[in-house]
Amino acid sequence: MSGNVPVDPETLARVYRSLRLIRRTEEEIARIYPSDKIKSPVHLSIGQESVSVGVCDVLDADDVISATYRGHAAYLAKGGDLNRMMAELYGKGTGCAAGKAGSMHLIDMGANVLGMSAVVGTTIPVAAGYAFALGREGKGRIAASFFGDGATEEGVFSETLNFASLHKLPILFVCENNGFAIHSPTSNRWATERLCERVRTYGIEAKELPDDDVFAIREAAGHAAQAIRGGSGPQFIECKTYRWREHVGPGEDYDDGYRTRDELEAWQARDQVAATGAMLDLAERQAIDDEVEGLIAEAVDFAEQSPWPEPEELYSHVFAD
Amino acid sequence: MSGNVPVDPETLARVYRSLRLIRRTEEEIARIYPSDKIKSPVHLSIGQESVSVGVCDVLDADDVISATYRGHAAYLAKGGDLNRMMAELYGKGTGCAAGKAGSMHLIDMGANVLGMSAVVGTTIPVAAGYAFALGREGKGRIAASFFGDGATEEGVFSETLNFASLHKLPILFVCENNGFAIHSPTSNRWATERLCERVRTYGIEAKELPDDDVFAIREAAGHAAQAIRGGSGPQFIECKTYRWREHVGPGEDYDDGYRTRDELEAWQARDQVAATGAMLDLAERQAIDDEVEGLIAEAVDFAEQSPWPEPEELYSHVFAD
Amino acid sequence: MSSPTDSSKTGKGRVISYVEALQEAVSQEMDRDQGVFVIGLNVDDHKAIQGTTHGLIDKFGPGRVIDTPLSEDAITGIAIGAAMAGMRPIHVHIRMDFLLLCMNQLINMGAKAHYMYGGQVKVPLVMRSIIGKSWGQGAQHSQGLHAMFMHVPGLKVVAPTNAHDAKGCLIAAIRDNNPVVFVEHRILYSTDAPVPEDPYTVDFGKARVVGDGDDITLVGISYMLVECLRARKLLAEAGISAAVIDPVSLLPLDVDTIARSVEQTERLLVVDNAWVTCGAGAEIVAAVCERRQGASPLAVGRMGYAPTTCPTTPALEKGFYPNAATIASKAHSMVRPGEPEWAPAAEPTLAHEAVFRGPF
Amino acid sequence: MSSPTDSSKTGKGRVISYVEALQEAVSQEMDRDQGVFVIGLNVDDHKAIQGTTHGLIDKFGPGRVIDTPLSEDAITGIAIGAAMAGMRPIHVHIRMDFLLLCMNQLINMGAKAHYMYGGQVKVPLVMRSIIGKSWGQGAQHSQGLHAMFMHVPGLKVVAPTNAHDAKGCLIAAIRDNNPVVFVEHRILYSTDAPVPEDPYTVDFGKARVVGDGDDITLVGISYMLVECLRARKLLAEAGISAAVIDPVSLLPLDVDTIARSVEQTERLLVVDNAWVTCGAGAEIVAAVCERRQGASPLAVGRMGYAPTTCPTTPALEKGFYPNAATIASKAHSMVRPGEPEWAPAAEPTLAHEAVFRGPF
């Protein structure tokens, strides 16, 4: 990231704040986790924050995103309510889904964060369907759909690309390629690495980003979003990134034999939270850090103080009126 | 087809005989159909025979094929038993599936014709699985899987390509692109026409054939089969072809507004049955035609004379011993 | 509640077919609400899903009557997403068997979204699906899979058996804020009934008593209601009086109406247009038994598809389905268990054969 | 038939866990038959599907222990094709919910192939699938979908509840020439039982009476068998004697054994690890009632998942599942319908909480 800042100071501060908020929130979740207060499988995005942040930074408030069970980053980057997210992880009635979602199915329709899903690939067509409706609405709103490398193997991914391109849906597809599905490397799952080339055969512009540089992602997403608003139909970005923690849970897993700490260290050397932080002057950075800590402390407090849902809530929301 | 014959006389005679057998069998089915003796939905291949014939002509007897509900052509081209096919259409106990399959689920494992399916796309992974077993067997046998343009839209098609390439399965994928799924043109269903290009991104060699020239198909299939036997893994051929009759049933449907008779006539002008027949000398051709008529008459007779299955057969074959 | 097939009671003169009723329901709802759209393979062609989407493409254009690729799972997801955004998709499947391609979206997302997201979204989605029968439909074009959907909380399931209920249930399904699996039967398509022209809804969760009787209660699901009504006539000739009930809606299920009839008859025979094991008949029998808690002896029976895959040949297929004669025979054995088996002559033409000929 | 959890009766000394039993079954069958192979996401990693595929990759290599892309439908089809060619694939799904992605292949092809093709092919396929529970598994990681598979002719369904049956049923499933949906429950994984070292099969279609009793028959499916056994103890304290039956195999289903017990108790309560509507409990209740034809009064009941989607928070999830206390209370109300409701103290720790902690 070479020292010279590629964006205006406000953007830099905003991007850093978002990265920092996600990183620190998840670190806090990992810290709390052994207490068993969070009885939810947590799939941490630590190390992958820049994809969500880079993309969401170019979206408008009324644009829509969808993501996966590894969704804390996208939820927060899009402006999802932190208190309600934390309460949801705690299983409290004040959670964003009233305790029915846990970490894997976060939602905040107020911030235009569509519900996430624990079944890989399922949110991709749903986001496209939402984009279909946005297209009909005609107000220039777009959708962005985040998913992992593994999700691209599901048939529904190909089906959705075809339909989205055929109908020129206003959607940005974002593949967070962290090289693994649980512990399975892409080499066990992909016949080739030519994903972007394949996407292009559907008539969808596709950009492959070699690493997780937040400003490069932001720039690519900005171009893509602009094209979509201009009527291009879907656009695609593949971001190479890296999951620092284990697949699910708060810990690390470099002793389990499926990957090495060297691999991690190469990515850590270019940690986007640290790198963007280093571009800020110390006081500004400190102010942001303090604000972030305050927000997280408040959210944890909110979650801890919130009541459990009442038992009869089990039966609410089975059917909508 | 220009008059000069691209193959040896034996091959020519064999190819013509196969084309003629399929064409005449289906014409006979269409003729009988209004009598209601065939109470089965029939999806005729008339006009599309050359794809099955061109491909199957390069396969060995112990190679395996799979196809679709539009499967009479592939079944016969691979050497499936005509009598048992006709009896199956009649619903008789002597049918290839004892009356349980009708036209849509033909099978003849004796001729290495895997069972067909009325659900679009379903036989594609099944053929790949069979190819997986053939690969393990290590005797150089290969599988060929026929399917329509519509089938390529199903997610399972993409999933299968990826797995087949990843594991270098000995399989030849053959897309019979007749431009329609029922009455829906590819323009309503495909974002682009770049199918072969897409297939190549899986690391699978793909050849697009502009028309239904049986010798061009045969040649492409021959190269592909040779490569597969040499360990290339899967190969892909897309053949443009045309369905002369209605989607299902014995009639034509050029008055229904979704396509024109002009379109048909362009294809009919290069009818592969007529064209290959014209390359033979009259006597040889007549001998083949006579033989074919004899076989068909025998098959119809076999079907008509065969008994219905006994009522208790309803309960057989639910579970295998 | 009166039988809608009895025009003297409804007092409505206009008689239209099941096909026309479906078409009219959708057309009227598309007029009423811009958010309603139709999506599915071939919904826009000249065959128009056997006429049920006839004319919609001309009236509403390709933006609201959308032909699709063969991509059932993605299209279902897309319909769910559009529904979450406030639209009202009607996703059409020419055979119910094809719902097996979109179980993931329908069950893991559609059925669960409202609950799993704590009420933040709704999924007003209609899945129209047609059960096929005969003329060699066979293994993969004949399945009635409604029990699978009844099993999953969050889905509603309706299976109207006449044109009147077809229109009213479809309008109700479109207006419902939940995913509704709408079960049609191909053989019912040509049947007529008096159908009001103005839009109306038929409420879910209300069964219809379509024939009174004291000796046994027959519950007929989907097309099997027709066979139950014919069985009732056969039974009358043998001096047995059978009540016949059409559940109309399978989830919610009106157990009250069935239990009330059973209170009187003390015999319950459910005839389903589907397999029996873990089917709608199992549910109805179990629910009625639970309610009664052995208050008095109760004879129960279930009929449905044979416990086999559906064969194509008519020679075997006729044993696969219950019909008026086999239903009457079974009912007779329940009402008069001591007597020798009674097998009324099967009608020369089965109901569906009179109205249906291939190719389909 | 003796309870396999009662080691004094089996006389076998070696005790291993459910996980180890599954692993051993597959390892022994892979030794025996070169055609047996394991396929599924992450079957080859260090977690080894929670230990159940432990060591197989080292012993048999990546040619027979095959990690896959996320492509459930295609992999199922590929397994079916390999099975038709004579191999014996074991397709592993870390959650049963993911079977919803391969319903088309499993039901439209796998279940039907042998029949639809007139016996020309067989499909010896095992679909291992694990039901999840608690620690926030929630809507999409907790479903017990066995009823959907019981509904479809051509599939077998087994749900062993202890290590002994896990090994014997898995070996039987691998040797079976039909597709078998093999239902495992995550919470049972750590439970131990005496398990013979040599390969053996547990026959399908034979239920086990795992506890005698005169007042009521409890049928416990999958993990719910454990809660039924605990309920039995609670009931004994209240002077109620409950028979407990483990069906083991759901299709084929041993109705005889259940009906025989009910003959004595005249009360039947089925507790399923799944939703109730059109579930295995509906089938069992209906099948038993059909057999008895109201011979004498019979009280019946069903319990299972609440008719809701599964919530993640423990505060709500505890109401979603039956447990020993709620089962005992329900059984009590059936045995002594006149008496006031009896709610035995829920145990301080639920069975599964003692042995299971996140992350999963």
Ligand SMILES: Cc1ncc(C[n+]2csc(CCOP(=O)(O)OP(=O)(O)O)c2C)c(N)n1
């Ligand atoms: C359809 C489906 N199959 C399998 C799983 C089990 N599973 C959970 S997460 C995961 C990995 C998915 O990898 P990827 O899409 O790359 O996302 P990542 O976890 O790397 O962010 C798998 C296989 C699942 N949840 N859904």
Ligand SMILES: Cc1ncc(C[n+]2csc(CCOP(=O)(O)OP(=O)(O)O)c2C)c(N)n1
């Ligand atoms: C999964 C599925 N969806 C829809 C259908 C209905 N259907 C039957 S044939 C057909 C057309 C398929 O087109 P294509 O694959 O091009 O084959 P063709 O009929 O042109 O040979 C369709 C949509 C089906 N049988 N299966």
Ligand SMILES: [Mg+2]
């Ligand atoms: Mg990944």
Ligand SMILES: [Mg+2]
């Ligand atoms: Mg086609």
